Amino acid sequence: MSKLLAIGFSAGGIPLTQTLLNALAPAYPLPIVVITHLPNYYDSGLIDLFNRVVALPVSMAFDKEPIHSGHVYFAPPDYHLLIERPGYFALSHDARVKAVRPSIDVFLKSAAEIYEKDLLAVILSGANSDGADGMATVKSLGGVTIVLDPLQTDFRTMPAAVLDAVDVDYVASLDDITALLQSVQES
Amino acid sequence: MPNHRIKDIEIELLLLALKERWGYDFTGYARASLKRRMESLIEHSGMDCLSRLLPSVLYDVEAAQTAIDAISVPTSDFFRDPPVWRYIRHTLAEQLNSFPLINIWQVGCGHGQETYSLAILLHEIGLHKKARIVTTDINNAFLNHSKIGCWPKRNLEAWTQNYQLSGGQGDFNAYFDLDDDFLYIKDEFKTTIEFVQHNLALDNAFLETQFIICRNVLIYFGENLQKRVFEVFQESLERGGFLLLGRAESRPEDLVTIQLEEYEQTLRFYRKAIRGHYV
Numbered sequence: 402m403s404k405l406l407a408i409g410f411s412a413g414g415i416p417l418t419q420t421l422l423n424a425l426a427p428a429y430p431l432p433i434v435v436i437t438h439l440p441n442y443y444d445s446g447l448i449d450l451f452n453r454v455v456a457l458p459v460s461m462a463f464d465k466e467p468i469h470s471g472h473v474y475f476a477p478p479d480y481h482l483l484i485e486r487p488g489y490f491a492l493s494h495d496a497r498v499k500a501v502r503p504s505i506d507v508f509l510k511s512a513a514e515i516y517e518k519d520l521l522a523v524i525l526s527g528a529n530s531d532g533a534d535g536m537a538t539v540k541s542l543g544g545v546t547i548v549l550d551p552l553q554t555d556f557r558t559m560p561a562a563v564l565d566a567v568d569v570d571y572v573a574s575l576d577d578i579t580a581l582l583q584s585v586q587e588s
Numbered sequence: 589m590p591n592h593r594i595k596d597i598e599i600e601l602l603l604l605a606l607k608e609r610w611g612y613d614f615t616g617y618a619r620a621s622l623k624r625r626m627e628s629l630i631e632h633s634g635m636d637c638l639s640r641l642l643p644s645v646l647y648d649v650e651a652a653q654t655a656i657d658a659i660s661v662p663t664s665d666f667f668r669d670p671p672v673w674r675y676i677r678h679t680l681a682e683q684l685n686s687f688p689l690i691n692i693w694q695v696g697c698g699h700g701q702e703t704y705s706l707a708i709l710l711h712e713i714g715l716h717k718k719a720r721i722v723t724t725d726i727n728n729a730f731l732n733h734s735k736i737g738c739w740p741k742r743n744l745e746a747w748t749q750n751y752q753l754s755g756g757q758g759d760f761n762a763y764f765d766l767d768d769d770f771l772y773i774k775d776e777f778k779t780t781i782e783f784v785q786h787n788l789a790l791d792n793a794f795l796e797t798q799f800i801i802c803r804n805v806l807i808y809f810g811e812n813l814q815k816r817v818f819e820v821f822q823e824s825l826e827r828g829g830f831l832l833l834g835r836a837e838s839r840p841e842d843l844v845t846i847q848l849e850e851y852e853q854t855l856r857f858y859r860k861a862i863r864g865h866y867v
């Protein structure tokens with residue numbers, strides 16, 4: 402049984418993520434971690450925006466914070482987000498990876514090494530290849546890998562890079578991804 | 589056993605070697621980010637696993653120093669998180685000025701960008717004569733780098749922007765001497781700063797302070813070490829003194845003995861209780 406859902410995206414992913422999270426509300430049995438490298442959004446109100454349109458509680462993850470089910474955590478801008486041990490976040494201010502921080506690769510690798518087969522990872526859209534290495538680690542440690550069909554977004558570099566690198570479990574439309582994630586709810 | 593769990597064992601072995609052989613105790617550090625840095629250490633060494641580095645770390649001081657350096661991360665920026673600096677400039681400065689003397693302990697200097705941001709700000713608000721800055725780090729090389737006060741020019745634009753967003757009205761460039769590749773902080777900003785080696789995992793409070801700035805250091809520590817550090821800060825701070833953490837850091841939840849209260853929650857300012865129960 403999965404213990405954590407990770408969603409990675411960059412350009413073009415905000416509306417997709419909103420739709421997805423709305424479909425999972427009002428209660429979801431897993432913690433949801435969102436990693437995105439949009440420009441510094443501490444003060445841009447992205448968290449407020451998500452809180453207004455999504456029924457699940459949304460907040461910025463902070464260092465050594467305990468992770469709760471049914472809660473949406475965003476990786477804070479300009480830090481890498483990691484899993485310290487089951488149920489706890491950690492942050493680092495180490496160098497950027499593939500020119501970005503937070504890095505989806507860094508989070509997925511760290512989460513995969515802690516949760517192994519109990520990790521559910523989704524890559525939506527974006528204009529760079531961040532996430533591909535992370536998804537490879539998730540897959541190799543037995544986690545479930547899901548990628549948005551690159552034909553369904555204008556920003557297909559990111560999902561396409563994952564498909565190049567990994568033999569993922571599902572390549573699907575947003576509706577199908579939603580259904581897949583909802584099935585966790587029922588099982 | 590999957591490979592990554594074997595790596596976890598190797599990390600514990602290396603930490604033991606650094607502690608018992610060289611007296612550098614990193615055992616209280618958070619493992620997730622440490623693991624990443626150990627992976628880049630292996631990559632740079634050209635070895636295929638950490639345990640092959642162990643013999644040289646045990647017998648060769650240079651190899652040990654390389655491992656120690658790989659554990660500390662000097663990343664920093666001028667006026668990082670501008671709203672925090674704006675708050676110091678426009679709100680906290682007045683509070684600080686109400687103390688008869690102002691000792692500021694800036695913890696973890698990295699390459700000094702944060703230290704000189706503070707020196708510049710104090711200068712601009714006219715507190716540079718009254719305030720004394722003591723900056724500390726575990727890593728002597730970083731302290732020396734900071735003392736020299738020199739950085740590659742490539743970030744100048746971003747730093748200037750941070751400075752302006754933080755409420756700076758002056759000409760940021762004027763605080764530096766520039767050549768083709770580097771910027772050098774002007775000497776007048778160095779005089780108010782003392783550089784001291786201090787290890788948060790081992791050393792105690794050494795100075796009574798009115799303001800402690802400790803950003804992006806605690807994230808590298810595990811929970812127990814974080815608690816120790818809070819005790820050191822509490823001891824060092826005068827009553828009514830302030831503590832500033834990084835924007836994604838917070839006080840450990842279950843610290844009952846701590847008299848550090850939230851002061852400005854989103855920007856992560858804390859204040860030591862003015863009155864309190866002595867136990």
Ligand SMILES: C[S@@+](CC[C@H](N)C(=O)[O-])C[C@H]1O[C@@H](n2cnc3c(N)ncnc32)[C@H](O)[C@@H]1O
Nearest residue numbers: 660661664696698702725726787788789803804
């Ligand atoms: C990421 S830098 C932070 C620089 C600056 N404070 C900032 O936020 O821009 C972290 C610093 O903490 C220092 N550090 C790590 N462990 C330490 C310890 N045990 N005691 C004191 N300093 C330590 C590192 O050497 C490094 O300079």
